[in-house]
Amino acid sequence: MTKTIGFYGTGNMGRAMIQGLIQSKLYEAKDILIYDVYQPIVEKLVKELGVTPADGPENLAEKSDTIIFAVKPYVLPNLLKELSQNLTTSQVLISVAAGVNISTIEQALTSQHKVVRVMPNTPALVGEGMSALACNANVSESEEKEVLEIFNSFGKAQLVSENLIDAVVGVSGSAPAYVYMFIEALADGAVLEGMPRQQAYEFAAQTVLGSAKMVLETKKHPGELKDMVTSPGGTTIEAVKVLEDQGFRSAVINAVQAASKCNKRLS
Ligand SMILES: NC(=O)C1=CN([C@@H]2O[C@H](COP(=O)(O)OP(=O)(O)OC[C@H]3O[C@@H](n4cnc5c(N)ncnc54)[C@H](OP(=O)(O)O)[C@@H]3O)[C@@H](O)[C@H]2O)C=CC1
Ligand SMILES: O=C(O)[C@@H]1CCC=N1
CATH class of the missing domain: 1.10.3730.10 (ProC C-terminal domain-like)
Incomplete structure (x- = not known):
């Protein structure tokens, strides 16, 4: 079965990852669902890249196997709370928000959700990104590999312990x-x-x-x-x-x- 990936937030970092993913051919553009509160950006990406717009935030949560949250750090906790009824414990939830800990995400949802905290960078847009990933205990080894594959598709990616993410922000x-x-x-x-x-x-x-x-x-x-x-x-x-x-x-x-x-x- 074809897997889908959803993006909340399609600004600078969201767009870089979406474009990188399409160029890598890991996902077909139509299997990438997007939602952004700024409608012109959604229309632009749908037209330019052929990605699929979600019918609202709940719809994206329900239709995506894997979800990447690329909204600003202060937006994320409230967005997660709003979506708590729509997100399931079988989905892998990936946040790229600076400074938002795995525990903050778990608190907004439940400690059963699969959470991956990632710090990527914008050269993902040209397939030369560098990303660091930290997973919570609910993420299985095969899911860890799948997330690594996503971030390796538009550059290089490494698993790190969460306390190294602060250094990663500074260096990449x-x-x-x-x-x-x-x-x-x-x-x-x-x-x-x-x-x-x-x-x-x-x-x-x-x-x-x-x-x-x-x-x-x-x-x-x-x-x-x-x-x-x-x-x-x-x-x-x-x-x-x-x-x-x-x-x-x-x-x-x-x-x-x-x-x-x-x-x-x-x-
Ligand atoms: N830029 C970078 O190089 C990097 C950024 N990051 C992280 O990525 C995240 C995004 O950063 P960046 O792309 O620069 O920010 P942008 O402001 O460019 O993009 C964020 C987008 O999310 C939209 N948005 C706001 N609220 C919601 C919501 N509830 N649902 C869906 N979309 C929403 C914003 O709309 P509006 O503007 O109208 O609010 C905006 O279009 C941040 O958490 C940042 O820490 C991580 C690594 C590198
Ligand atoms: O400036 C920021 O906060 C984001 C996170 C890393 C790069 N840009």
């Missing part, structure tokens, strides 16, 4: 934002030196992509890869010194910690 959930800032800043530097802006974005983004691939594929320590670029008395060490003088590393470490702390605070 929120991190695309800092990487885009870095790309923008790299390009601004090239523009300052006279390169046209569009060309500068391509040089900067491809350099970030290639450097990330080197870390993942060579498995070398990032410091060793840095040293391979840094010729004695050369251009790179001049740039490295400026970054160290201006607190680049500690700025990034503090940023990761700030996002993690905020995630803890939200819970």
Whole structure:
């Protein structure tokens, strides 16, 4: 029998996962049900992607085998309470909301529900997401595998213990934002030196992509890869010194910690 997956919330993160899932071909677009309070976004996704709009929130709960909640953190507990009569203990309920603990979700429903807390990121849209998953005790091993398959379909996914989700927010959930800032800043530097802006974005983004691939594929320590670029008395060490003088590393470490702390605070 064909399995269905439902999404509450089709904003930035919801859309990224939906598009990633369709591109991966794990689900056919018609088997993806969506519900969002903002109707224009639903119409747009139905038209552009061919997903199925639910006839209201209860209808989505009743028709979906697996459900992903991609609404804002403060919306989630009330939404779960509203749906408590429609959600069953055989469905796998996945939340991507920052700062919402598994126990908060269980309290809004019952401790018998199958709950998975996930922290994904928006590169899911292009099949290069990074997600961390934490499951409650009601999720069976085969269901755990199915959820991993969903999140691996648009990138990479790992099971973690729930207490690591705060670190995950800092290092990957929120991190695309800092990487885009870095790309923008790299390009601004090239523009300052006279390169046209569009060309500068391509040089900067491809350099970030290639450097990330080197870390993942060579498995070398990032410091060793840095040293391979840094010729004695050369251009790179001049740039490295400026970054160290201006607190680049500690700025990034503090940023990761700030996002993690905020995630803890939200819970
Ligand atoms: N953006 C990101 O990079 C990441 C986000 N997340 C998490 O994903 C969740 C969504 O974030 P994001 O996509 O950025 O937020 P968005 O605001 O872009 O999307 C949320 C959508 O949910 C809609 N919504 C509000 N209430 C309901 C409801 N009761 N039922 C269905 N839909 C509803 C919102 O409509 P309206 O705007 O009209 O309220 C909006 O369209 C958050 O919990 C966030 O913590 C996790 C990892 C990364
Ligand atoms: O900024 C946020 O709160 C969400 C969670 C991780 C990325 N975006």
